[in-house]
Amino acid sequence: AAQPAAMAQSGDSLPSWNDGAVKQGIEAFVRQATTASSAGWVPGAERIAVFDNDGTLWSEQPMYFQFLFALDQVKAMAPAHPEWKTTAPFDAVLAGDVKAVLAGGDKGMAQILMATHTGMDTEQFSQSVSAWVASARHPRSGRPFTDMVYQPMLELLALLRENGFKIYIVSGGTVEFMRAWSERVYGIPPEQVIGTSFVTRFDRGADGRPVLRREAKLDFLDDGPGKPVAIQKYIGRRPVFAFGNSDGDLQMLQWTAAGPGARFMGLVHHTDGEREWAYDRASSIGRLDKALDEATARRWTVVDMKRDWKRVYPFP
Amino acid sequence: AAQPAAMAQSGDSLPSWNDGAVKQGIEAFVRQATTASSAGWVPGAERIAVFDNDGTLWSEQPMYFQFLFALDQVKAMAPAHPEWKTTAPFDAVLAGDVKAVLAGGDKGMAQILMATHTGMDTEQFSQSVSAWVASARHPRSGRPFTDMVYQPMLELLALLRENGFKIYIVSGGTVEFMRAWSERVYGIPPEQVIGTSFVTRFDRGADGRPVLRREAKLDFLDDGPGKPVAIQKYIGRRPVFAFGNSDGDLQMLQWTAAGPGARFMGLVHHTDGEREWAYDRASSIGRLDKALDEATARRWTVVDMKRDWKRVYPFP
Ligand SMILES: [Ca+2]
Ligand SMILES: [Ca+2]
Incomplete structure (x- = not known):
């Protein structure tokens, strides 16, 4: 008001x-x-x-929080994507090797974004964001x-x-x-x-x-x-x-x-x-x-x- | 409120x-x-x-009022486009031959829309719409x-x-x-x-x-x-x-x-x-x-x- x-x-x-x-x-x-x-x-x-x-x-x-969300999503979605274990840039994400992920540059980042942000319907995506926001913690502050x-x-x-x-x-x-x-x-x-x-x-x-x-x-x-x-x-x-x-x-x-x-x-x-x-x-x-x-x-x-x-x- | x-x-x-x-x-x-x-x-x-x-x-x-706006714009813009006198679908618009314009189908309509709705900046376009709305009259009612x-x-x-x-x-x-x-x-x-x-x-x-x-x-x-x-x-x-x-x-x-x-x-x-x-x-x-x-x-x-x-x- x-x-x-x-x-x-x-x-x-x-x-x-x-x-x-x-x-x-x-x-x-x-x-x-x-x-x-x-x-x-x-x-x-x-x-x-x-x-x-x-x-x-x-x-x-x-790094951009949305990119941290995408990295977490790769881990969450990995069981349905066994091929990621041996495919860049997903293998580096799953190994927790952030430096290697970043070395993949814009192309690797785009691949990770597409894999985690598309292919589902809008409601499923919103639910995955809400679930992440509720549980994920910032690496330095330990806060949501x-x-x-x-x-x-x-x-x-x-x-x-x-x-x-x-x-x-x-x-x-x-x-x-x-x-x-x-x-x-x-x-x-x-x-x-x-x-x-x-x-x-x-x-x-x-x-x-x-x-x-x-x-x-x-x-x-x-x-x-x-x-x-x-x-x-x-x-x-x-x-x-x-x-x-x-x-x-x-x-x-x-x-x-x-x-x-x-x-x-x-x-x-x-x-x-x-x-x-x-x-x-x-x-x-x-x-x-x-x-x-x-x-x-x-x-x-x-x-x-x-x-x-x-x-x-x-x-x- | x-x-x-x-x-x-x-x-x-x-x-x-x-x-x-x-x-x-x-x-x-x-x-x-x-x-x-x-x-x-x-x-x-x-x-x-x-x-x-x-x-x-x-x-x-x-017909859609926006298309009537486009036809009026062709006439208003014609002095700057002498080539329109001999180019379809603009020649038909300038001759007032609506039947021939409609015979041009979606392709002709798209050409007319593009010519009258693009190529200018957003403020110029808004001004042309406002001027038309203030002056144009519906063919049957004679009303704005x-x-x-x-x-x-x-x-x-x-x-x-x-x-x-x-x-x-x-x-x-x-x-x-x-x-x-x-x-x-x-x-x-x-x-x-x-x-x-x-x-x-x-x-x-x-x-x-x-x-x-x-x-x-x-x-x-x-x-x-x-x-x-x-x-x-x-x-x-x-x-x-x-x-x-x-x-x-x-x-x-x-x-x-x-x-x-x-x-x-x-x-x-x-x-x-x-x-x-x-x-x-x-x-x-x-x-x-x-x-x-x-x-x-x-x-x-x-x-x-x-x-x-x-x-x-x-x-x-
Ligand atoms: Ca910014
Ligand atoms: Ca309608």
Whole structure:
């Protein structure tokens, strides 16, 4: 339910953010967007906010969590695939040799994704994600992966929601992986999750009931220049607020910035090697290089995780 | 704003529907869906309703309105295309020879659609639709095309909205054609319009600003088995309420029907040759044949336009 005076009521809607230019900038944008007499006012229907997921709303180290799910799925599905024991890259996964898996590069990764994400119907896939989310644990924290979300960003999502923003995830991750838990964890319903997708076909199950079959073929890659294309396709409106963390978000930020009136463009910069991870220009996961230069040049908001976040995760 | 007691307040939320089994069936479904103690109760988040557009929410005769837009666009764009004067199917369009245009079949129609719907950026296209909607008139009524919407269906949309349903259009028409006017005419915002789409590319305009360029290539055909696929892709939840008017809606209705709990599947049957048009099994536009058989066999709701609608359009 919309609470126009949310900030005034609670005193501080962003308690996990340290005071400073970043926090003040976010608060000022939201205040002006919701003040009809302000030059920064944004009409209700145009309050569209888009967030990248990996590295923006939750962690993405030591590797994308969805890829860890895929590795676990290979193990779970192995009994039905005896040939995997002697076939790369599956043999390396089953042997627990992550280095060899990563050495297989994009091609090996794509094989693992296809084998674990397609060939079943949409309901079976969602169930396998839900089961994994309930049982799997992050290798460093020992916590469920859905605990590895950023408390400051949860507060930001709530602040935007309370002020009438409609929030979308726009992620390179696959859409049905996120939809299985996005509503519970972020309060973002399935219909506001946009991601990479596989070709899906309407078919009949063994019992004659209609099913949607996931095929081993990429439908849409929601990354880089694909992000503004997906925003247009799914939302049909240009966002006024966009947050990412890597070069894969650059075009989404550019597209958001190019509209008229008040806009907010933000990047999470991973600077905290102690509480989280520190990486940017040279990282193979979540590389932040060109987008960091453009953000600096155009005075977009850059969150310095170490400086700006009082705490990182919801757990102590 | 949600008004749980909408029906009780107004006495009759569907004044343009004649009393009878169809009207009573709709009212009963909505009443039960919103009554927590009822076996037909539907939790708020699952109140997803999907509607076909052409022939379900507005008329589609003497031909799809979007195709009439395309023909008008050929004339508007002709000065920049002198070669069209001597090239089929454009020469026939410019000569006003609709019969010859239709004789060109699907291939000619596709050429006309591509020439008028792609090659520009998304904002230019939306502007051309808005300009057409403001000026063009239906050949029979002399009214704007957006007046040719069904008053009983507008009342049904309002009733569902007031009872917490999130309403999507799922149409074979192209998505950005509908988004240009769906919010004003139906109260359905752009992000709840799903349709056929063209491949779109992130690019730079002449002034260096980012643009989304529409390419002369089909991205997704939102018809027949494509409809449940699109529903999964965009919404990620199975609807509980679906309304169509032709065989192109059959799989959407089957997909809706196959879920657990209370469901509503409806078809508009065009039976009123006097106030609207009468057509079904033999029509090339909006053919209703297999879906009519299945609706009858499975006791889905079939609206007999002549019998069930007190009035057809909002105008007298
Ligand atoms: Ca990211
Ligand atoms: Ca139709």
